Amino acid sequence: MAKEHKDGHKHLVLVGNPNVGKSVVFNYLTGLYVDVSNFPGTTVDVSQGTYNDYLVTDTPGIYGVSSFNDEEKVAKEVIMKADLLLNVVDGVHLERDLFLTLQLADMGIPMLVVVNMMDEVKRQGIQLDIKRLEQYLGVPVIPIVAAQRIGLEDMTKKLATAKKGIKSTEISGLLEKYKDIAKGETEVLLALEGENKLPGVPEKREEIYFARRKRVDNLCKEVVHYKDNKHQLSTRIGDLLLKPAVGIPALLIMLYLAYRLIGVFAAGTVVDYLEGVMNTYYEPWVRGLVGQTIAPDTALGQILIGDFGVLTMTITYILALLLPLVISFYLFLSILEDSGYLPRVAALLDRVFNVIGLNGRAVIPMILGFGCVTMASISTRILGSDRERLIAIVLLSLTIPCSAQMGVITAMLSAVGFGYFLAYVFIMLTIFMLAGTLLNKLLPGKPTDLLIDIPPMRLPLLKNVVQKTFNKSWHFLAEAGPLFVIGSLLISVMKLTGAIEILQSVTAPLVVSWMKLPIEATTAFMMALIRRDFGAAAFFQMALSKQQILVAMTTLTLFVPCISSMVVIFKERGSKQGFLVIASCLTVAFLVGGLIAQVII
Amino acid sequence: MTLNQLNRGQTVILLDLPSGIIRSQAVRLGLMPGTEVTCVQKMPKGPVIIRKNHQQIAVGEALAAQITVKALGQEVARDGKRAQRWA
Structure with a gap:
């Protein structure tokens, strides 16, 4: 202040x-x-x-x-x-x-x-x-x-x-x-x-x-x-992008490019490389260093340098996974922002967002969600009303798979057939629209009106984009970093106290008889709490039928977001609403997962 | 007639805007009674994109339905009777 x-x-x-x-x-x-x-x-x-x-x-x-x-x-x-x-x-x-x-x-x-x-x-x-x-x-x-x-x-x-x-x-x-x-x-x-x-x-x-x-x-x-600038290229492009017939395909191309940059290059190539580096050099080093004074098998040792340790997993997570994702995401977003494209997307999609109780401005948190749901949940602050912030947070934590897990989900689903992939996309879209429509009907009030300035399109300047990306990434890590630490601390404590095993045995009937998944699936869901992609990767190692893969991936996406997102949700919405959001995500996830299982398996 | 009923290329004068905060926000963006605007794009059942001088503004459908306007230009030209009134 x-x-x-x-x-x-x-x-x-x-x-x-x-x-x-x-x-x-x-x-x-x-x-x-x-x-x-x-x-x-x-x-x-x-x-x-x-x-x-x-x-x-x-x-x-x-x-x-x-x-x-x-x-x-x-x-x-x-x-x-x-x-x-x-x-x-x-x-x-x-x-x-x-x-x-x-x-x-x-x-x-x-x-x-x-x-x-x-x-x-x-x-x-x-x-x-x-x-x-x-x-x-x-x-x-x-x-x-x-x-x-x-x-x-x-x-x-x-x-x-x-x-x-x-x-x-x-x-x-x-x-x-x-x-x-x-x-x-x-x-x-x-x-x-x-x-x-x-x-x-x-x-x-x-x-x-x-x-x-x-x-x-x-x-x-x-x-x-x-001077008359009607014939200027940027003006023409700007006007064209506002026509649905051009704007919608352009948006799809843009999303595909984002997927290639963030989902494939950053979340795949870069993350794999950095994680390799961290696992080979950093983690053994920090284990050795701390291990000299604190025995690794003590409670403190587990918390600091255990499998989910603050100095081991959390640091690797933040530097090797989060950092490349956040940087590539903000890079893309800064380019979109500086070019004047985003307000056009907001206008194009306003009508769709109205149905789910939001207005076109919600396009920013929704796009961000595909990068990192934690980052997106923080950005819901830009929305016009409290009602819209709540709806956006629910939709984000329920239906949007973050880039960390999207890579694994796409890989698993494409391996069993394009049809399963389409089914997954269709289920997610349906739930996204259903949940939004329902919230729009149930919550008092209505979406705030869209009234935005549509700036001229311009070519973003590299220097600005880099500066902006740096500022925003730094800002995000400074804000979310501590939350990731708190999150993994919680999991470590749950593991040490045996709470994880108890949870596994409690949820086993639900997972095995209702969702028709192997008993180890519970562990995968618990892993997903720490890192969404851990959960997906755990399923990757199981011998599952094609149908089971669809059930698992659907449930995993709908399932509560990772623990740091949950911390953000509680911070933004307070404990009562935060609890409700988490509880509804769990209910919807197991309900939908089970229903699909009952129908197709 | 209201702002959401415009066709592309049509020029109108704003008559009245809904009250409250949205009214002040509209004034800041340059929209107030008496302002002349041209419709540059209309999404099907979605926002209207209007141009005022050299500025473009997107107005959501629900808000546009509450903004009353009086026609100038294009539509008037098609309608012989009213053409003289606003010519």
Whole structure:
């Protein structure tokens, strides 16, 4: 969270719409030493660092300062404490971005505006009248290309020249009228906009918003000059991808490419190699090292360096399996994000998502789920309502196989025949739609409306993509790493106390007579708790009939996600809902698995 | 008529938007009563993609059904009687 001012430090706050390159500017200013922390009472992270005499805070991307979601609430809190604001806008998107800029100017905090993506502005044949913009806003306006460090030095030189922006005459009049009611004009403005209550200050949000929007539209007419870009290739591609006839096949191709990169290359080749390295060199080394002081057969020894040890399996898991998967996934996602493709997929699939109680934005957690369900469960925070976050988490833990297990599942099913593979896909899709539809019907409320900006398509810049991938992967590992440690600790304890054997004997009748699987299948399901692919691999070693393989793989996918996902689910949803989610996954898994077994075996 | 009934290429003026947070969000994106928008794409029973100046916005079907509009342009040209009124 925002720290108190250090002595002599001015608090510089970066503000901007999502995806305008704010974090690139932030990284340029603060360098490597950044403190990322969770804002109290929310799931929003705020980064802080220093630049010379400035304490610099990055805020989440927002379209305006108010309290419509957690991101805005956090940004508002941070902005209220700022000494000066650095507003980053996307030069290609001034129509959208200047609404926030004018709102910041009305708030009366000294500010500067940097217009980013100037290279893209040129490429699209747009001309921006920076001088006129500067004159209208009354604050320094600096054109930059953040990704290539162009203009950033100029920006730092001008930090000291930050000024309060020019307010509209209506706002000035209103602020003058109520100036005696509160200390600062920022507070009066937010009261006028209905953000906080000040006795005697009327709420005029709609009036102010309408007037501000009109000012933005007029300002854009003066400042932005477009050349006809209808024939530009990126515009044509962007429009085509919105047509279902082109967009749907393109999406399928995209998913196939993702599968080749993540499911085959990263989850297969890279993971196999790294696991080999870890098993041959690292694990014997750490066993030997720790074994000198702690006997391996003691309880502590088991927990640290046993089969499921924190220093052995967990470290191998995080470095050899999780790391390549997460990096390749975020690499792919960053490319999709930076290209402007994702909002188009959200629009294409909105209708389907509506049926299952979500809107098109849910496409991001769902895609992420095929990489890592833990990662996806964390990303459900971007969804518009609590109801949607719950539905998404249930669908993720129930039906989406993560890439770790997908490799083994595909291999096993394809080996017994393409028909079985299709049957598996069909069963999963059916349950996905059924569960979603049911939740949509049962939970009070309805899906939130899709209202998103469709940005122009652009070619992602390698440097940005790499930076983003690195940041996100690091962030994920920092957040999920400890959860994986907790997860394997739990399993070690269960193993040491004999709880695993008890569980096996309890579930045996269910597995053997209802699902018609061999008794060892129980162990495989227990293994799946630690790592989904362990479970799948355990089945791989059993002598199963074709039908049994289908039953096993279906049940395994529906079965609760791995233990670290469960920890995330409990963290995100609380213990009551978390327990319900896990219990329903177990019920559905054994019910469906058994039903299939009863029909086909 | 409402926003979800548009055909591709049709230009309309927004008349009214539903109230609440969604209204403020729409205003921020540039959609308010009096705004002129053109439909660039309509997914079957899905979102409408509209263009306002040089910005494209996707509006979900349920929301679009609550946004009343008045026709300009294309459809009017096909309908002789109303053509003069908005010409």
